[in-house]
Amino acid sequence: MMAEIICQMCGQANPEDQDxxxxxxxxLSPLVASTPEDQIPEEPQDSPPDLTPVEDQTAAxxxxxxxxxxxxxxxxxxxxxxxxxxxxxxLLPSSFADAEEPADADTDWLDRIKxxxxxxxxxxxxxxxxxxxxxxxMTADTETQxxxxxxxxxxxxxxxxxxxxxxxxxxxxxxxEEDQSGEEDADYQQLRELLGEDSEQEDPQPESRxxxxxxxxxxxxxxxxxxxxQEPDSEKEERxxxxxxxxxxxxxxxxxxxxxxxxxxxxxxxxxxGEEPAKEKTAESVDPFDIGGDDEEDLFDDLFxxxxxxxxxxxxxxxxxxxxxxxxxxxxxxGWVQAMRPVVEETGRSGLAEDExxxxxxxxxxxxxxxxxxxxxxESSKPGDATQSSLTLSVSKTQREYAELLEKVIGQESKxxxxxxxxxxxxxxxxxxxxxxxLIVTLGGAIIFGRGIENQPLNNSNQERSGHVALxxxxxxxEEEEPILIAFDYQPALLGELSYSASSVIDHLISxxxxxxxxxxxxxxxxxxxxxxxxxxxxxxxxxxxxYINLGYLPGGAAGLLSFTIEPTKIIPLAxxxxxxxxxxxxxxxxxxxxxxxxxxxxxxxxxxxxWVEQVxxxxxxxxxxxVSAQAEPLIQAYYHTSPRQISGYVAxxxxxxxxxxxxxxxxxxxxAWLPYNLGIILAAAVIFVGGLANxxxxxxxxxxxxxxxxxxx
Amino acid sequence: MTAVNLTEFIGLSxxxxxxxxxxxxxxxxxxxxQLATHIYIGVSAAYVALVTINNVLIPRLxxxxxxxxxxxxxxxxxxxxxxxxxxxxxxPFRKAGNWVVAILIGIGAAAAVGGAITGTLFPxxxxxxxSFQFSDSTNQPFYxxxxxxxxxxxxxxxxxxxxxxxxxxxxxxxxxxxxxxxxIGQIGEIFIAITFGALFAGAYLAALAAMIDRLTVxxxxxxxxxxxxxxxx
Numbered sequence: 046m047m048a049e050i051i052c053q054m055c056g057q058a059n060p061e062d063q064d065x066x067x068x069x070x071x072x073l074s075p076l077v078a079s080t081p082e083d084q085i086p087e088e089p090q091d092s093p094p095d096l097t098p099v100e101d102q103t104a105a106x107x108x109x110x111x112x113x114x115x116x117x118x119x120x121x122x123x124x125x126x127x128x129x130x131x132x133x134x135x136l137l138p139s140s141f142a143d144a145e146e147p148a149d150a151d152t153d154w155l156d157r158i159k160x161x162x163x164x165x166x167x168x169x170x171x172x173x174x175x176x177x178x179x180x181x182x183m184t185a186d187t188e189t190q191x192x193x194x195x196x197x198x199x200x201x202x203x204x205x206x207x208x209x210x211x212x213x214x215x216x217x218x219x220x221x222e223e224d225q226s227g228e229e230d231a232d233y234q235q236l237r238e239l240l241g242e243d244s245e246q247e248d249p250q251p252e253s254r255x256x257x258x259x260x261x262x263x264x265x266x267x268x269x270x271x272x273x274x275q276e277p278d279s280e281k282e283e284r285x286x287x288x289x290x291x292x293x294x295x296x297x298x299x300x301x302x303x304x305x306x307x308x309x310x311x312x313x314x315x316x317x318x319g320e321e322p323a324k325e326k327t328a329e330s331v332d333p334f335d336i337g338g339d340d341e342e343d344l345f346d347d348l349f350x351x352x353x354x355x356x357x358x359x360x361x362x363x364x365x366x367x368x369x370x371x372x373x374x375x376x377x378x379x380g381w382v383q384a385m386r387p388v389v390e391e392t393g394r395s396g397l398a399e400d401e402x403x404x405x406x407x408x409x410x411x412x413x414x415x416x417x418x419x420x421x422x423x424e425s426s427k428p429g430d431a432t433q434s435s436l437t438l439s440v441s442k443t444q445r446e447y448a449e450l451l452e453k454v455i456g457q458e459s460k461x462x463x464x465x466x467x468x469x470x471x472x473x474x475x476x477x478x479x480x481x482x483x484l485i486v487t488l489g490g491a492i493i494f495g496r497g498i499e500n501q502p503l504n505n506s507n508q509e510r511s512g513h514v515a516l517x518x519x520x521x522x523x524e525e526e527e528p529i530l531i532a533f534d535y536q537p538a539l540l541g542e543l544s545y546s547a548s549s550v551i552d553h554l555i556s557x558x559x560x561x562x563x564x565x566x567x568x569x570x571x572x573x574x575x576x577x578x579x580x581x582x583x584x585x586x587x588x589x590x591x592x593y594i595n596l597g598y599l600p601g602g603a604a605g606l607l608s609f610t611i612e613p614t615k616i617i618p619l620a621x622x623x624x625x626x627x628x629x630x631x632x633x634x635x636x637x638x639x640x641x642x643x644x645x646x647x648x649x650x651x652x653x654x655x656x657w658v659e660q661v662x663x664x665x666x667x668x669x670x671x672x673v674s675a676q677a678e679p680l681i682q683a684y685y686h687t688s689p690r691q692i693s694g695y696v697a698x699x700x701x702x703x704x705x706x707x708x709x710x711x712x713x714x715x716x717x718a719w720l721p722y723n724l725g726i727i728l729a730a731a732v733i734f735v736g737g738l739a740n741x742x743x744x745x746x747x748x749x750x751x752x753x754x755x756x757x758x759x
Numbered sequence: 760m761t762a763v764n765l766t767e768f769i770g771l772s773x774x775x776x777x778x779x780x781x782x783x784x785x786x787x788x789x790x791x792x793q794l795a796t797h798i799y800i801g802v803s804a805a806y807v808a809l810v811t812i813n814n815v816l817i818p819r820l821x822x823x824x825x826x827x828x829x830x831x832x833x834x835x836x837x838x839x840x841x842x843x844x845x846x847x848x849x850x851p852f853r854k855a856g857n858w859v860v861a862i863l864i865g866i867g868a869a870a871a872v873g874g875a876i877t878g879t880l881f882p883x884x885x886x887x888x889x890s891f892q893f894s895d896s897t898n899q900p901f902y903x904x905x906x907x908x909x910x911x912x913x914x915x916x917x918x919x920x921x922x923x924x925x926x927x928x929x930x931x932x933x934x935x936x937x938x939x940x941x942x943i944g945q946i947g948e949i950f951i952a953i954t955f956g957a958l959f960a961g962a963y964l965a966a967l968a969a970m971i972d973r974l975t976v977x978x979x980x981x982x983x984x985x986x987x988x989x990x991x992x
Binding site for chain 1: 785803806807810811814815818819863866867870871874875877878879882883885886889890892954957958960961962963964965967968969970971972973974975978
């Protein structure tokens with residue numbers, strides 16, 4: 046069976062002779078074999094289980110070992126730059142590295158880190174005295190830390206390291222605090238533990254504070270590097286194109302704020318000046334390994350010592366829960382959360398470069414990329430610089446036409462048009478006066494001189510279907526002391542006409558001895574009712590309260606009428622004169638509108654008559670009669686001539702009143718107005734006929750006059 | 760002249776004077792006519808206010824608080840605040856006034872719609888159907904009843920179709936109704952014209968009756984004045 050090589054990237058098996066994976070094209074064998082110096086020295090018991098196939102281990106053993114004594118000083122750095130590819134150190138298991146453990150313990154700088162775990166502070170001081178042996182990225186950012194009076198800054202200078210490595214060192218702040226206080230030593234101790242555990246499996250780079258000799262020698266041979274502040278802008282731009290923005294910027298280059306008075310800058314923005322105190326700068330800068338307090342140290346230990354972070358494990362541990370709640374406070378993120386952020390250099394920019402990824406460097410979102418910067422919007426939106434973007438709607442032709450039509454209609458509504466005063470021709474004014482004079486003379490003459498003339502009886506050929514006949518029969522069937530309800534729902538202007546129509550009907554009712562209850566849905570109705578009784582029924586000498594009662598005004602329109610239909614005693618408890626309306630014997634038994642024997646509506650408005658019919662009339666409603674004006678008769682007839690009838694009978698106008706008087710053989714007001722009424726009708730018909738005839742003649746004459754002119758002109 | 764006669768005389772004199780002022784409109788709009796109309800409007804408004812206060816608010820809202828039963832007191836107290844909608848423009852209770860107005864409009868509309876359906880629409884439809892139910896009780900010949908029913912049906916349908924203004928637009932042609940609908944609508948227009956003519960005639964008859972009444976009042980007043988004058992001589 047042919048040996049197979051398992052791809053470390055995708056896990057697919059590949060033939061032994063393949064250099065790259067058939068699945069993912071990843072290199073199966075490393076280009077540079079690991080050397081014993083590159084291996085991470087660790088205790089066997091601490092090494093993770095070896096999961097690499099035996100074939101790979103064998104292949105790794107066959108790899109050529111690079112000569113670290115090579116003259117090329119950048120070989121070690123080249124390996125670092127090839128981190129994008131699966132490195133040989135990543136591929137090799139720790140057991141393999143253990144087998145190749147070098148004998149020279151003095152050059153094993155990782156071993157020193159391991160020893161730091163169990164050594165005392167004195168041993169640490171000894172190691173730190175050899176701080177020049179540590180890589181600069183493992184050293185804390187001495188520029189951002191307050192200088193201690195007791196200790197000298199580390200000997201390693203940024204000039205001895207590659208530029209990008211120096212940059213990371215500065216930014217990461219991995220170098221321990223120079224003041225050897227106990228608290229900071231504890232921080233550094235924990236950091237060292239973490240680095241020792243993680244870097245054994247992931248980071249192929251030596252994690253000791255000692256720089257390998259090869260690197261050290263190479264660094265020594267590098268040409269002296271210029272000071273970062275003196276670096277030309279072109280190099281900055283070039284570096285910015287290689288590294289992310291947060292890495293391209295150097296902390297040694299604070300923003301130029303020479304002209305800004307730092308005292309005027311708020312305390313929250315002091316970090317932008319780059320000249321804030323060292324302690325504040327340390328607090329403001331986002332240090333991924335900066336552990337704040339003791340509580341955060343506990344959280345940090347829990348995070349990496351257990352499978353779950355402490356904030357999850359503390360859900361079942363009340364003590365730890367209290368510690369975590371005490372450590373987490375608004376605006377003060379835990380250290381392990383801050384450690385998850387990438388280190389961001391203060392940008393000094395308020396806006397977002399067009400083709401550059403923006404990384405937030407302030408606030409809770411610090412370190413997160415692709416954040417929409419609020420500063421850019423604030424800066425760009427200066428008062429008065431707002432650009433007006435046009436709102437172009439995509440409308441169809443029909444929509445545009447509708448919009449124009451609507452705009453035209455609205456525009457016409459807003460315009461006040463002066464209505465020209467109609468210019469009446471002198472002939473029209475003369476005709477108006479002439480017609481008025483004719484009416485006054487005719488009607489006045491009939492009123493003055495016509496009292497002695499006996500009126501002719503009406504033709505009774507078709508009285509069976511007449512409304513007044515039905516109403517007469519209905520009233521004639523009423524018995525004495527039966528309660529009836531009369532609604533006076535008309536305007537005062539129509540008092541004369543409705544007096545002619547209703548006088549004989551009311552007289553007939555009083556003659557029947559019924560008890561009349563009057564009501565009105567109009568405020569002027571009660572007064573008109575009283576006036577009607579006192580002027581047209583004087584001969585009966587009816588007294589309010591004894592022979593009739595005025596219930597007064599019923600408010601509410603249709604709703605009030607409906608409620609009165611249901612419970613009249615509660616809707617109108619008092620009469621118009623303030624007395625108890627329902628104490629009189631005829632009304633004592635009235636609890637609903639159905640208890641009335643007849644409902645008679647006197648109105649000049651067909652709408653009012655319709656409301657009464659619609660709201661009051663039910664299957665058990667008593668008979669309903671109406672006395673209406675002549676102008677409402679055409680609309681009321683529909684309720685009478687329908688089958689079944691909705692109103693039992695009606696009297697309309699002077700004609701109906703006169704017919705009712707003749708039927709009851711009791712001449713009344715309609716009889717006195719009958720002659721002038723007929724003369725007025727005849728006069729109106731004559732005026733209409735004469736006017737129409739004159740208009741026709743004038744039109745004919747104008748047509749004849751236009752004819753010859755038209756012919757002549759043509 | 761007794762007090763009753765004096766009051767009646769003053770009333771008749773005012774009626775005569777105001778009637779003459781209104782008749783002055785024959786000469787056109789003039790200050791006398793405007794004075795009479797202003798007096799009518801002012802007196803009517805004042806009278807309506809008094810009737811509303813004396814006949815509605817006091818007996819149905821205020822009096823039950825003091826003399827009514829427990830239920831009437833509670834209802835009256837509850838109605839006090841909603842009654843402030845009368846001052847919706849000037850008081851901070853205009854929100855409560857809005858609720859009252861909304862309730863009034865809602866109840867009024869419900870009552871009007873329900874009454875129109877059950878009191879007019881359905882009975883009139885039933886009446887139109889029953890117009891073809893011929894019987895001998897009307898004492899009319901069969902063909903007369905048939906003609907009446909047919910005219911009623913034709914008038915109803917043609918009038919309703921007249922108010923159908925829906926058209927179909929065709930490209931290049933003006934929007935017009937269908938020819939059948941247009942023809943039936945013209946028939947309905949005839950019925951509408953007859954109806955308006957009847958209404959105009961009724962309005963004229965009502966005005967004629969009112970004029971006769973006013974002329975009668977004027978003559979009665981002048982006659983009484985003459986009698987008084989003649990009696991005093």
